[in-house]
Amino acid sequence: MKLQKIIDTLEAVTLDSTTNTGLEVGWACATDLMSEVLYYAHENSLLLTGLVKPQVIRTAEIADIRVVVFTRGKEPDTETISLAKRKGITLLVTPLSLFTASGRLFSAGLQCCPYT
Amino acid sequence: MDHTRKIDGRFNLVGGDFTNAGEASTQLKKILQLRGVKDSYIRRASIATFEAEMNVIIYTPAGILRYDVDDESIKITVEDMGPGIEDIDLAMQEGYSTAPEWVREMGWGAGMGLPNMKKNSDVFRIDSAPGEGTTVKMIIYLNKGEQS
Numbered sequence: 001m002k003l004q005k006i007i008d009t010l011e012a013v014t015l016d017s018t019t020n021t022g023l024e025v026g027w028a029c030a031t032d033l034m035s036e037v038l039y040y041a042h043e044n045s046l047l048l049t050g051l052v053k054p055q056v057i058r059t060a061e062i063a064d065i066r067v068v069v070f071t072r073g074k075e076p077d078t079e080t081i082s083l084a085k086r087k088g089i090t091l092l093v094t095p096l097s098l099f100t101a102s103g104r105l106f107s108a109g110l111q112c113c114p115y116t
Numbered sequence: 117m118d119h120t121r122k123i124d125g126r127f128n129l130v131g132g133d134f135t136n137a138g139e140a141s142t143q144l145k146k147i148l149q150l151r152g153v154k155d156s157y158i159r160r161a162s163i164a165t166f167e168a169e170m171n172v173i174i175y176t177p178a179g180i181l182r183y184d185v186d187d188e189s190i191k192i193t194v195e196d197m198g199p200g201i202e203d204i205d206l207a208m209q210e211g212y213s214t215a216p217e218w219v220r221e222m223g224w225g226a227g228m229g230l231p232n233m234k235k236n237s238d239v240f241r242i243d244s245a246p247g248e249g250t251t252v253k254m255i256i257y258l259n260k261g262e263q264s
Contacts (some may be wrong), residue, residue: 034170035228038163039235043155051223058138059223062145062166064159 001025001110003067003090006046009108010094010101012069015081019090025067027113030102034059041065042113048105050098052076057083066090071098123151124184129169131177131198134222140181141166144192151185157258160236161190164254167229168194174219175199176249189238190256201244208234208242 004021029041030048034055043064049056052074060068069092084091094101127140145162172179176198184191201207208230215225234240237254244250
C-alpha cells in the first residue's frame with residue numbers, strides 16, 4: 001500500500017516535509033512491545049504504536065521498518081524525530097486509537113506481518 | 117572487498133545507557149552490510165544482537181559484545197557482569213519476564229528477548245548462574261545453499 005493512502009486512511013500528518021509519499025509498504029504490525037516487533041515484523045513493514053520513545057526508532061531500524069505511526073495524536077520529542085530522520089525512517093501521527101487505526105488499515109487492504 | 121578476510125571486534129556496553137542503547141547492534145549491522153553479507157542474515161544477526169544488547173543495558177551494570185565474521189558464519193558473544201539468571205529454562209519461555217515496570221514502560225520486558233535470540237540463531241548457547249553474570253553465544257551460518 002502506498003504511503004499516501006496510509007496517510008489519508010489514518011488522517012495522519014507526517015513529521016517530515018521530505019517524506020516519500022510514493023513509498024510502498026508491504027505489511028503492518030501494531031504493538032507497544034519492542035520485542036514483538038523484533039519477533040514478528042518483516043522488512044518493509046509499518047509499525048503502529050502508542051509508545052513515543054527513541055527506542056521505537058532503534059527497534060524500527062534493526063527490524064528494517066520504514067514507517068512508524070504514533071497513535072492517539074502522541075507526538076514524539078525532538079530527540080526521537082531527529083533520530084528517525086538520521087535513520088531514514090518516516091514518522092506519522094494519527095489522532096486515531098491503535099485499535100481504530102489498525103482496523104482502518106486492515107479494511108483498506110493492508111495485511112498483518114505473517115508469522116514465521 | 118576481500119570477503120575471505122575474517123573480521124572481528126568488540127563493543128563495550130554500559131548498563132542503563134538507554135540513550136545509546138542499540139548503537140552497538142546498529143554498528144554491527146553496518147559492518148555486515150559493508151562486507152556484503154546477504155540482507156536476510158544481517159537482519160537475523162541484528163535482531164539477535166539488539167535483544168542481547170538490550171538485556172545488558174536493562175539488567176546489568178556493563179557487558180561486552182564480541183563479533184567474529186568469516187565466510188562461514190557470524191559469531192556473536194555477549195558477556196555481562198549482571199546478576200545472572202536463576203532458572204534459564206524459565207527465562208527461555210516466551211512471555212516470562214522479570215523486568216520492572218519502568219522497563220516495560222519503555223517497550224521492553226515482554227519476555228521475548230531470549231526466545232528471539234534463539235529464533236534468529238542457528239546455534240544458541242546461554243551460560244549463567246546467580247552472581248556470576250551471563251554469557252550468550254550465537255552463531256548464524258552463512259551461505260546455506262545460496263550465495264551471500
